[in-house]
Amino acid sequence: MPRALLRGAALAAALLCVSAASQAALFEDDEARRAILDLRQRVEAMRQQTDQRLTDENGQLRRSLLDLQNQIEQMRGDLARMTGQNEQLTRTLSEMQSRQTTIDDKLKQSEPxxxxxxxxxxxxxxxxxxxxxxxxxxxxxxxxxxxxxxxxxxxxxxxxxxxxxxxxxxxxxxxxxxxxxxxxxxxxxxxxxxxxxxxxxxxxxxxxxxxxxxxxxxxxxxxxxxxxxxxxxxxxxxxxxxxxxxxxx
Known part of the structure; x- marks a missing residue:
């Protein structure tokens, strides 16, 4: 075979190899991009899920805190009422003791x-x-x-x-x-x-x-x-x- 023909054939074969390699590289880039996109989507989904969970948990926490504050306020109100009742009971008891002392003194004064x-x-x-x-x-x-x-x-x-x-x-x-x-x-x-x-x-x-x-x-x-x-x-x-x-x- 003439030497020029051989060189042409070799060149064609080299071009075919380059083309195949290029196609293979393009295929690998697409796969990588798809993998990256898929990963991004999963990360975004996880982020959204996490954000939603945090939002739900924060809402639940705020509701819990609000309930706790309401309970504390109710307990404060109950304590204030109990304190007022205790003070009234103390005053009533003191008045009763004072009246009893007065009665006892009068009885002693009237006793022979x-x-x-x-x-x-x-x-x-x-x-x-x-x-x-x-x-x-x-x-x-x-x-x-x-x-x-x-x-x-x-x-x-x-x-x-x-x-x-x-x-x-x-x-x-x-x-x-x-x-x-x-x-x-x-x-x-x-x-x-x-x-x-x-x-x-x-x-x-x-x-x-x-x-x-x-x-x-x-x-x-x-x-x-x-x-x-x-x-x-x-x-x-x-x-x-x-x-x-x-x-x-």
């Missing part, structure tokens, strides 16, 4: 209590005690007419009072001070009849004698003074009675 007057112990109501002390205060202030009225009313108001012996004694003294000697003698004797062992019994006997002296009844006064020295010989009133008796003779 043990007192001691002129060496004698007995039970007396608060009002009874207050009335006696008020009458005695009037006497000690020198208002003898008013004291006479106060003690007379006391004896009538409290006929069974443990104060009565003392009240009769001071009533007699108030009457003596206002020159009501006969009434004074009667009340001193009532006092001695009620409580002959009273601490002021000797003074009551001496006061009877003084009233009798003021009434110019010397004989009766002498007998009274003699009875005084016999009945209460160790008393100060008996000593005074002896001196008074010596002057009467």
């Amino acid at each position: 209590s043990k007192v001691s007057v002129d060496g004698r112990e007995f039970t007396a109501d608060p009002k009874e005690k207050a009335d006696f002390e008020a009458a005695l205060g009037v006497f000690r202030s020198g208002q003898f007419a008013q004291a006479q009225t106060a003690f007379a009313e006391f004896v009538k108001r409290y006929p069974q009072s443990g104060y009565n012996a003392s009240a009769l004694f001071w009533l007699g003294n108030a009457q003596y001070a206002t020159r009501n000697y006969n009434e004074a003698i009667a009340n001193f004797r009532s006092m001695l009849s009620l409580a002959p062992d009273h601490a002021k019994a000797p003074e009551a006997v001496l006061s009877i004698a003084n009233c009798q002296i003021e009434l110019k009844d010397t004989r009766a006064a002498r007998r009274t003074l003699e009875d005084l020295t016999k009945a209460y010989p160790q008393s100060e009133a008996a000593q005074a009675g002896r001196e008074r008796l010596s002057r009467l003779r």
